[in-house]
Amino acid sequence: MRESGRTHPAVLVAIWMVLLLAPAWLGLVGGYTALGARVLVLGLAAMSLNFLLGFTGVLSFGHAAWFGLGAYGTGLTLKFVAASTPLALLAGTLLGGVLGAALGALIAHRRGIYFAMVTIAFGQVFYYIAYRWNALTGGDDGLRGFSRQNLAIGPWSVDIVANGVAFYYFVLICFAAIVAIMALLLRSPFGHTLVAIRENERRARFLGIPVEFHIWAAFALSCVFISFAGGLYALLNNFADPNNLHYSLSGDLVIMAVLGGMRSFWGPLLGAAVFVVLQDYVSSLTTNWMSFVGLLFVLVVLFFPRGLLGVLRGKSPA
Amino acid sequence: MSLLEVRAASKSFGSLAAVRAVSLRVAAGELRAVIGPNGAGKTTFFNLITGALRPTAGAILFDGRDITAIPAWRRVVLGMARTFQITEIFPELTLAENLRVAVETAAGLRLRPWISRGAAASVRRQVEEMLALAGLAPKAGRLVGELSHGDQRAAEIAMALALRPRLLLLDEPTAGMGEQETYDVTQLVRRLHRDCNLTIVLIEHDMRVVFHLADRIAVLDQGALIADGTPDEIAADRTVQAAYLGQAAEAGAADAGAAEAGAAEAGAA
Numbered sequence: 001m002r003e004s005g006r007t008h009p010a011v012l013v014a015i016w017m018v019l020l021l022a023p024a025w026l027g028l029v030g031g032y033t034a035l036g037a038r039v040l041v042l043g044l045a046a047m048s049l050n051f052l053l054g055f056t057g058v059l060s061f062g063h064a065a066w067f068g069l070g071a072y073g074t075g076l077t078l079k080f081v082a083a084s085t086p087l088a089l090l091a092g093t094l095l096g097g098v099l100g101a102a103l104g105a106l107i108a109h110r111r112g113i114y115f116a117m118v119t120i121a122f123g124q125v126f127y128y129i130a131y132r133w134n135a136l137t138g139g140d141d142g143l144r145g146f147s148r149q150n151l152a153i154g155p156w157s158v159d160i161v162a163n164g165v166a167f168y169y170f171v172l173i174c175f176a177a178i179v180a181i182m183a184l185l186l187r188s189p190f191g192h193t194l195v196a197i198r199e200n201e202r203r204a205r206f207l208g209i210p211v212e213f214h215i216w217a218a219f220a221l222s223c224v225f226i227s228f229a230g231g232l233y234a235l236l237n238n239f240a241d242p243n244n245l246h247y248s249l250s251g252d253l254v255i256m257a258v259l260g261g262m263r264s265f266w267g268p269l270l271g272a273a274v275f276v277v278l279q280d281y282v283s284s285l286t287t288n289w290m291s292f293v294g295l296l297f298v299l300v301v302l303f304f305p306r307g308l309l310g311v312l313r314g315k316s317p318a
Numbered sequence: 319m320s321l322l323e324v325r326a327a328s329k330s331f332g333s334l335a336a337v338r339a340v341s342l343r344v345a346a347g348e349l350r351a352v353i354g355p356n357g358a359g360k361t362t363f364f365n366l367i368t369g370a371l372r373p374t375a376g377a378i379l380f381d382g383r384d385i386t387a388i389p390a391w392r393r394v395v396l397g398m399a400r401t402f403q404i405t406e407i408f409p410e411l412t413l414a415e416n417l418r419v420a421v422e423t424a425a426g427l428r429l430r431p432w433i434s435r436g437a438a439a440s441v442r443r444q445v446e447e448m449l450a451l452a453g454l455a456p457k458a459g460r461l462v463g464e465l466s467h468g469d470q471r472a473a474e475i476a477m478a479l480a481l482r483p484r485l486l487l488l489d490e491p492t493a494g495m496g497e498q499e500t501y502d503v504t505q506l507v508r509r510l511h512r513d514c515n516l517t518i519v520l521i522e523h524d525m526r527v528v529f530h531l532a533d534r535i536a537v538l539d540q541g542a543l544i545a546d547g548t549p550d551e552i553a554a555d556r557t558v559q560a561a562y563l564g565q566a567a568e569a570g571a572a573d574a575g576a577a578e579a580g581a582a583e584a585g586a587a
Contacts, residue, residue: 184431184432185431188430188431188432188433189422189423189427189428189429189430189433190428190429190430190431191431192415192418192419192422193419193422193423193428195408195411195419196408196411196419199407199408199409199410199411200406200407200408200409202402202406203406203407203408203477204419205390205391205394206368206370206390206391206394206399206400206402206406207394207419207420207423207424207477207481208391208392208394208395208423208424208428208481209391209423209428210389210391210392211391214428217429263410
């Protein structure tokens with residue numbers, strides 16, 4: 001059976017080779033390993049958002065809330081509870097995932113602009129909590145005083161604190177695990193119902209699908225995935241700040257997804273790469289780097305509504 | 319016992335009474351047509367039966383069970399499938415993918431985050447079976463949004479059939495179709511009724527189709543049921559003629575001719 005929207009195997013191999021070899025080639029083109037890790041983390045966040053946006057057809061404009069909660073949950077666990085990287089990541093994922101699932105249940109029956117507005121509001125609530133609760137979160141200065149810990153695998157210890165390349169591969173393994181879960185879900189009967197809801201909510205309902213419940217489930221899963229990405233972000237920076245929760249980051253994530261192509265599974269990763277690299281490179285030349293991203297975004301939306309990857313796919317033989 | 323029973327169902331939108339205390343019984347295995355002039359409330363009546371709308375008063379029973387308060391999706395699970403006046407499909411998915419969602423949901427797999435090889439093979443077989451039944455097998459890999467109007471209508475019927483319903487509700491299945499397509503759909507509906515013994519309720523404007531297919535015909539006018547009987551009874555019914563002619567008088571002589579042609583055809587059938 002032909003599958004619409006499935007990535008060509010050759011493209012898949014290319015993507016994974018580029019990611020696997022990134023520490024080797026990033027330096028040759030003027031990049032650095034931490035930049036690669038940043039692309040992976042924000043790419044994972046944008047792909048998590050796109051699980052909802054591109055594959056369920058539901059726009060959340062406050063997904064930074066769950067990203068930031070993942071970051072704070074991870075940071076707070078490392079600072080106050082236990083010096084364990086995996087445990088901190090798990091705690092951050094649970095914090096964002098559980099709160100996302102609970103609040104998602106309140107809004108799963110809202111649609112379009114109403115849904116988007118409420119998600120922004122949720123995000124701002126958490127932003128101000130983090131901003132104001134100085135004693136716990138460090139307020140405006142952000143959460144400091146924690147550091148990712150080396151991984152203990154059996155008798156071995158893997159240095160991901162000082163060794164940036166090892167940390168990159170740790171992030172890549174985490175990224176691969178979540179991406180694999182997302183891909184498998186989208187190929188499952190459950191994933192098929194999500195795409196059906198995106199395509200035609202009414203038809204989906206009259207096939208016997210309880211649309212609100214499935215939208216809630218997709219929202220909750222998306223929150224879990226993006227919280228995990230937020231946790232990785234805290235580990236990457238050894239820092240979390242209220243901007244991780246702010247709706248401007250939510251907007252950036254939507255831009256990454258649309259820029260790369262929200263109908264394609266890998267599009268948001270490409271969008272994140274373009275966004276992060278432009279931010280890194282152009283911001284060293286001018287403080288107005290965002291106007292370049294904005295210009296690119298407008299051009300893409302006007303001329304390639306399917307995003308950068310949509311253009312590439314359109315030209316390659318199907 | 320009747321498979322579907324509507325008890326004095328009414329639906330008002332503000333001061334507009336779209337459906338007024340309509341009662342109807344559809345026996346298992348019956349093919350029932352619902353006809354009536356434009357704006358008679360046929361689609362609203364369908365929406366009450368399928369749960370797209372809640373009735374303001376009255377009750378809907380399916381297989382003896384009161385389903386008035388049950389949400390639409392659950393009525394589908396109980397065995398009620400429908401198509402829409404304006405085709406509702408998944409345009410950016412292939413034809414086979416459209417049917418696959420229906421087959422998987424009907425098989426109770428909709429929440430499964432994985433699928434076994436055996437189950438996937440069974441789903442594929444049923445998809446192929448439905449494609450063959452609707453005469454669409456060669457187009458399985460095409461995006462549904464790119465198919466012709468007639469094929470899209472057939473695809474929607476195939477999706478409804480993939481749910482293995484006990485009651486199939488078709489809202490103007492031949493709307494906007496040419497002669498050949500209308501004929502094909504009529505033959506498909508007749509096959510489903512005769513060969514598969516499926517209970518079908520059909521809204522239709524094309525009188526040739528209605529009088530050709532229906533066991534019984536219910537006539538709605540201005541939200542009320544004005545007649546219910548065999549095609550011969552309906553063709554001879556003066557209230558029905560008045561309802562159609564009354565509308566035709568407003569719309570112009572051309573429509574009157576069409577209505578008379580329909581009635582004449584009914585007499586011949």
